[in-house]
Amino acid sequence: MAITLTGKQQEVLALPAKGHIVVLGTAGSGKTTIALHRARHLANIPGRGRILLVTFNRALVEYMKGIDYIQSSKLTVENYHRFARGYLNARGKMPKWNGILSPEQKECYIGQALEKLKVEHPEESTLKRPREFFVDEITFIERFGFNNLAEYREAERIGRASSNIKRENRKWIYAVYEEYQTLRQTDEPRYDWDDLALYVFRELQEDDSARRYTHIIVDEGQDFSPMMIKSLVAATAQGGSFTFFGDVAQQIYGSRLSWRDSGITTNRIWRFDVNYRNPESIAAFAAAITETKYWRQDRDMVEATSQIAEGPKPILVKFSSREREMSWVVQQAIDRGKIASAVIVCRNWTDISAFSQALRVQGCNAVEINKDTPGYANEKEVYLTTYHSVKGMEFDHVFIPNLTEDKLPDPDVVSRAVSKEDAYADEIKLLYVAVTRSRYGLYMTFNGTLSSLFPVDSDRYDFYGEENL
Numbered sequence: 001m002a003i004t005l006t007g008k009q010q011e012v013l014a015l016p017a018k019g020h021i022v023v024l025g026t027a028g029s030g031k032t033t034i035a036l037h038r039a040r041h042l043a044n045i046p047g048r049g050r051i052l053l054v055t056f057n058r059a060l061v062e063y064m065k066g067i068d069y070i071q072s073s074k075l076t077v078e079n080y081h082r083f084a085r086g087y088l089n090a091r092g093k094m095p096k097w098n099g100i101l102s103p104e105q106k107e108c109y110i111g112q113a114l115e116k117l118k119v120e121h122p123e124e125s126t127l128k129r130p131r132e133f134f135v136d137e138i139t140f141i142e143r144f145g146f147n148n149l150a151e152y153r154e155a156e157r158i159g160r161a162s163s164n165i166k167r168e169n170r171k172w173i174y175a176v177y178e179e180y181q182t183l184r185q186t187d188e189p190r191y192d193w194d195d196l197a198l199y200v201f202r203e204l205q206e207d208d209s210a211r212r213y214t215h216i217i218v219d220e221g222q223d224f225s226p227m228m229i230k231s232l233v234a235a236t237a238q239g240g241s242f243t244f245f246g247d248v249a250q251q252i253y254g255s256r257l258s259w260r261d262s263g264i265t266t267n268r269i270w271r272f273d274v275n276y277r278n279p280e281s282i283a284a285f286a287a288a289i290t291e292t293k294y295w296r297q298d299r300d301m302v303e304a305t306s307q308i309a310e311g312p313k314p315i316l317v318k319f320s321s322r323e324r325e326m327s328w329v330v331q332q333a334i335d336r337g338k339i340a341s342a343v344i345v346c347r348n349w350t351d352i353s354a355f356s357q358a359l360r361v362q363g364c365n366a367v368e369i370n371k372d373t374p375g376y377a378n379e380k381e382v383y384l385t386t387y388h389s390v391k392g393m394e395f396d397h398v399f400i401p402n403l404t405e406d407k408l409p410d411p412d413v414v415s416r417a418v419s420k421e422d423a424y425a426d427e428i429k430l431l432y433v434a435v436t437r438s439r440y441g442l443y444m445t446f447n448g449t450l451s452s453l454f455p456v457d458s459d460r461y462d463f464y465g466e467e468n469l
């Protein structure tokens, strides 16, 4: 463990092992590092109980599990859903291990519920809204964990600028939600991925047995729904500690719901603004992304004030064809991967397969980082992964190809979204996450029309045509 934590990092590490602690930090400010150190610190306190370190991204869980210095019989590292299923199972409340509806099944049941209500109330205009709207809104209800219509009606509808539903019309959405719950009981699964946390929370309220964990640490907490956090707070033993690390700029799941609605009680928020990972040139480019029109500001966002690393200015290269673009990216990644870690980040697994194949043709068996990658290690190697799975990780060189309008924002996401603005606001964060993974080089490429999410007005990158390379 070569890193020496700085003063403020040390302070958080050594905070008392009780109560709630909130740490918000910019990308690369050491949140994961401190989470791991704190886990070890708590595990080493004699006579204290078990620790749960929980994060969103399964690839990150695998990475954490492989770190030597945190190995302890008192420490469990897992993602939220594993914790939730395990707990419900232990309480005899999981009909079977896969007792959770898939997103497609959920959408289908909500569609059926909506049709049923439409037949009963053919004149009601709220029920004429598209199915996607109801899926989105019901997911919001579930992630917030409202117990009844009154709670839902009184709530501020944060997160979605587009869903300005009059309060008196919310009863129709709630009716679809209730009908959805009734319909899905005909099937075995009792939960969907978005209301699992609500049931964990309710179960914990009934459960007066001793808690398994004395300390719970959440990393990448910005992606946890309020209900997930609430349930983890409820799962912490009395007299124990709950520590939350997050960066709202990297919130790529969770519909921009806030940890502030999660029942965490603290009168001090720790803010980390030193970026230890990105060179100044890359941090400046990342800041340019946050200045574009699609970015939504958030009072909890921590801007980087200083950087430690040094490196070149990011580059954007335009190619005349997809083949030329791939061939350049593949060759550059192979060259860089011989002496350092290099990753190619794509929007979807189809593009990753194409790169994987192209790399193989050149004799390079790149490592795909996915939810099952065991003990991911950041070595001299070429890695391939998605914008979602790369969260929390870092590499010496980051390649972001296919920055075109037909790939980013993902047209599927935009077409399914209730509003284009919401989808763009979500997708631009993916770009932010990807660029902030770099410790040194950042190479962005496209052919055709450049993605409208790219901060073209900024002078914080160098532009090349393929003929100038």
Ligand SMILES: Nc1ncnc2c1ncn2[C@@H]1O[C@H](COP(=O)(O)OP(=O)(O)OP(=O)(O)O)[C@@H](O)[C@H]1O
Pocket: 003, 004, 005, 006, 009, 025, 026, 027, 028, 029, 030, 031, 032, 033, 034, 247, 250, 276, 277, 391, 392, 393, 394, 436
């Ligand atoms: N005090 C420090 N001195 C030197 N390096 C540090 C220090 N703290 C963290 N780092 C390094 O900075 C990099 C980023 O740390 P880490 O991944 O913990 O940040 P993070 O805040 O979790 O980032 P992100 O949210 O972007 O995933 C890592 O390489 C880590 O080793």
